[in-house]
Amino acid sequence: MTQPVTEAAVRGHLDAQARPPGSLGRIEDLAVRLALISQSLTPRAERLSLLVFAGDHGLTQDRVSAYPAEITQAMVVTLLAGRASANAFARAVGAEVRVVDAGVDAELAPHPALIDAKVARGTRNAAREPAMSRAEVELALARGAELAVAAIDRGADILALGEMGIGNSASAALLMHRLAPAPIQDCVGVGAGHDAAGLAHKLAILTRASERSDATDPLEVLRQFGGLEIAMMAGAIHGAADRRTPVIVDGFICTAAALAAMRLRPEVGEVCLFAHRSAEAGHDRMLKAMAAEPLLDLGLRLGEGTGALLAAPLVRAAAALLADVASLDDVLAGRL
Amino acid sequence: MTQPVTEAAVRGHLDAQARPPGSLGRIEDLAVRLALISQSLTPRAERLSLLVFAGDHGLTQDRVSAYPAEITQAMVVTLLAGRASANAFARAVGAEVRVVDAGVDAELAPHPALIDAKVARGTRNAAREPAMSRAEVELALARGAELAVAAIDRGADILALGEMGIGNSASAALLMHRLAPAPIQDCVGVGAGHDAAGLAHKLAILTRASERSDATDPLEVLRQFGGLEIAMMAGAIHGAADRRTPVIVDGFICTAAALAAMRLRPEVGEVCLFAHRSAEAGHDRMLKAMAAEPLLDLGLRLGEGTGALLAAPLVRAAAALLADVASLDDVLAGRL
Numbered sequence: 001m002t003q004p005v006t007e008a009a010v011r012g013h014l015d016a017q018a019r020p021p022g023s024l025g026r027i028e029d030l031a032v033r034l035a036l037i038s039q040s041l042t043p044r045a046e047r048l049s050l051l052v053f054a055g056d057h058g059l060t061q062d063r064v065s066a067y068p069a070e071i072t073q074a075m076v077v078t079l080l081a082g083r084a085s086a087n088a089f090a091r092a093v094g095a096e097v098r099v100v101d102a103g104v105d106a107e108l109a110p111h112p113a114l115i116d117a118k119v120a121r122g123t124r125n126a127a128r129e130p131a132m133s134r135a136e137v138e139l140a141l142a143r144g145a146e147l148a149v150a151a152i153d154r155g156a157d158i159l160a161l162g163e164m165g166i167g168n169s170a171s172a173a174l175l176m177h178r179l180a181p182a183p184i185q186d187c188v189g190v191g192a193g194h195d196a197a198g199l200a201h202k203l204a205i206l207t208r209a210s211e212r213s214d215a216t217d218p219l220e221v222l223r224q225f226g227g228l229e230i231a232m233m234a235g236a237i238h239g240a241a242d243r244r245t246p247v248i249v250d251g252f253i254c255t256a257a258a259l260a261a262m263r264l265r266p267e268v269g270e271v272c273l274f275a276h277r278s279a280e281a282g283h284d285r286m287l288k289a290m291a292a293e294p295l296l297d298l299g300l301r302l303g304e305g306t307g308a309l310l311a312a313p314l315v316r317a318a319a320a321l322l323a324d325v326a327s328l329d330d331v332l333a334g335r336l
Numbered sequence: 337m338t339q340p341v342t343e344a345a346v347r348g349h350l351d352a353q354a355r356p357p358g359s360l361g362r363i364e365d366l367a368v369r370l371a372l373i374s375q376s377l378t379p380r381a382e383r384l385s386l387l388v389f390a391g392d393h394g395l396t397q398d399r400v401s402a403y404p405a406e407i408t409q410a411m412v413v414t415l416l417a418g419r420a421s422a423n424a425f426a427r428a429v430g431a432e433v434r435v436v437d438a439g440v441d442a443e444l445a446p447h448p449a450l451i452d453a454k455v456a457r458g459t460r461n462a463a464r465e466p467a468m469s470r471a472e473v474e475l476a477l478a479r480g481a482e483l484a485v486a487a488i489d490r491g492a493d494i495l496a497l498g499e500m501g502i503g504n505s506a507s508a509a510l511l512m513h514r515l516a517p518a519p520i521q522d523c524v525g526v527g528a529g530h531d532a533a534g535l536a537h538k539l540a541i542l543t544r545a546s547e548r549s550d551a552t553d554p555l556e557v558l559r560q561f562g563g564l565e566i567a568m569m570a571g572a573i574h575g576a577a578d579r580r581t582p583v584i585v586d587g588f589i590c591t592a593a594a595l596a597a598m599r600l601r602p603e604v605g606e607v608c609l610f611a612h613r614s615a616e617a618g619h620d621r622m623l624k625a626m627a628a629e630p631l632l633d634l635g636l637r638l639g640e641g642t643g644a645l646l647a648a649p650l651v652r653a654a655a656a657l658l659a660d661v662a663s664l665d666d667v668l669a670g671r672l
Contacts (some may be wrong), residue, residue, distance in 0.1 A: 017421070018411065018414055018419070018420060018421075019420075019421050019638050019640075020403075020528045020529045020637070020638065021529075023528070023529075023636070023637045023638040024421060024634075024636055024638055024642065025615060025634050025635025025636045025637065026634040026635050026636075027634060027636070027646070067356075074667050074668065075354065075667070077667075077670075077672060078354055078662055078667050078672060081662070081672035082660075083354070083660070083661060083662035083666075083667075083672050084354060084355075084661065084662070085353070085354075085355050085360060085657060085661050087660065087661075088653070088656040088657050088659070088660040088661050089653045089656065089657070091656055091660065092649065092652040092653040092655070092656040093649050093652070093653065192356045192359070193356045193357075193359075279361060295634070296632070297633065298360075298361050298362040298363060298631070298650075299361025299362050300359070300360055300361045300362075300363070301356070301359045301361070302355050302356070302359040302360055304355075306360065309653070310363070310649070310650060310653055312649075313428065313429050313646065313648075313649035314634075314646060316428040316429070317424070317425045317428040317429065317645070317646055319428070320424040320425060320427055320428040321421060321424050321425070323424070324418075324419070324423065324424040324427065325419060325420065325421050325423075325424050326414055326417070326419035326420070330419075331410050331411070331413075331414050331419075332410065334413075336413060336414060336417035336419055
């Protein structure tokens with residue numbers, strides 16, 4: 001590539017196609033993003049790999065989740081068996097699924113779809129002490145980057161990120177609070193499910209956690225409040241950016257990982273495609289703090305990468321638009 | 337099928353799956369719709385057929401469009417050559433494309449993807465006289481129903497509807513005005529593109545058209561103001577409803593066809609899945625008048641079925657969710 005691909009060049013290419021200029025709205029914007037990321041007018045977007053990062057959270061000791069911590073392991077097993085919601089969506093849209101053990105608090109049996117990248121058996125309880133050591137958070141970031149690069153080297157044109165980890169909406173809320181930044185009460189939502197009392201308790205625990213450290217440096221914030229799967233997703237975004245490969249970011253927790261990734265390395269925002277606005281209370285505000293406009297708004301609040309998978313066909317359509325459409329000049333001249 | 341499939345039964349099935357109840361938001365609602373339409377907990381949604389209905393409009397004689405009427409034929413040829421935007425999206429999502437000549441004002445050469453259902457070479461100018469005869473509108477409705485049934489008999493699990501017809505946003509605005517109903521100025525938008533003067537002219541012509549007839553009977557409104565491709569899409573919705581097959585409705589013009597179809601036969605609303613909220617001015621209001629909640633909001637304003645194709649993967653994901661996900665009981669008991 002001698003000449004860089006500029007936004008003006010991509011818009012010019014799209015505007016010359018046989019339709020009213022701009023009439024495909026955000027799909028055209030997405031096509032521009034893909035062309036700029038790949039520095040190509042024919043970006044590839046066929047092969048999609050979903051990486052579901054799993055980890056446990058010491059915060060669950062203080063009952064920040066309505067679900068027991070053991071569900072993390074049970075859902076990892078379900079994902080590996082191909083029986084979780086994300087697997088159903090992956091089959092529907094055509095995606096490979098890999099589950100990354102970033103820090104599940106259990107010994108997991110080997111499986112062809114399981115990548116063992118375990119840094120520790122869960123984080124420590126961030127309400128009482130730093131969630132990770134400096135070595136742990138750095139290892140999680142590095143392994144995430146390696147895994148993204150490995151997936152791209154295996155042939156993935158696009159990565160989708162997802163997560164599984166009971167308690168991780170609490171960790172993500174703390175990251176948002178400190179990195180967006182935003183008042184803690186604006187960052188806390190029901191996660192996998194809470195009644196009013198459960199939500200109030202979660203807020204109280206997270207308020208206590210936030211009072212324990214005044215960190216604002218992104219690496220230190222990740223160390224104090226993050227999760228192993230969240231840090232590893234942030235690393236994966238760094239790895240994808242190094243390879244100029246688009247990353248579809250799922251919901252609240254995954255967006256918190258993208259927020260950390262961007263606070264560590266602002267330029268990686270270029271490769272992040274935000275899939276959806278979730279039903280989790282703080283997500284819309286976090287997206288706005290990142291100037292991110294998500295593609296979908298479907299009231300999702302599951303995780304596992306389900307929203308990222310649903311957005312993937314839009315990314316593929318945007319890539320197809322760049323490649324395959326006649327120019328208006330060719331249409332009017334009968335050159336088809 | 338001895339017992340009818342009820343919404344309660346489908347919700348119960350979904351709620352028992354291994355995720356927090358309701359956490360897939362509108363995808364769960366879509367799964368319920370699919371199950372109720374098909375009366376099955378395992379609806380098929382793999383094979384997607386896009387029918388693009390094309391027709392010309394006498395209203396173009398009064399310059400309601402910024403584009404010349406000849407573009408209809410040119411874009412039909414482009415669609416048949418596989419080089420239009422809808423073809424690119426169809427390849428990206430995996431859909432068959434068929435172009436239906438409902439009323440193009442030209443003789444079209446035979447093509448394997450072209451269905452000749454021509455009722456007339458365009459409509460008459462609805463600003464001055466009824467767009468169609470009673471026989472024409474009835475023939476268009478009947479042929480649309482036949483074509484939908486034929487596509488389903490060829491194997492389509494889902495139909496997507498799209499259109500191509502210079503001037504058809506003007507016709508659709510008149511249908512909305514009379515059938516939503518809504519003041520004509522709330523129904524008129526820029527269509528394929530207009531500056532302020534063009535939009536004012538379009539409104540003036542459509543105001544004159546609306547003053548020519550006070551019809552409110554849906555068949556008479558279609559006859560007075562409709563297009564051949566719009567009437568045929570309405571018929572296709574009737575045909576799909578007869579076969580209990582979901583129809584993905586594209587943007588403003590297609591929604592006007594669905595409005596007509598529903599005013600003629602209210603029960604057919606059950607099979608209509610509204611793909612997106614378009615950038616055309618009246619679309620949001622028309623959708624609200626039909627109590628329709630579209631799946632996507634991407635600023636599209638092209639037609640050709642492009643928005644319907646982009647929504648199709650969401651429909652497939654909803655079907656996959658019903659079929660393929662473990663129950664929480666099975667997960668907790670280790671039965672995977």
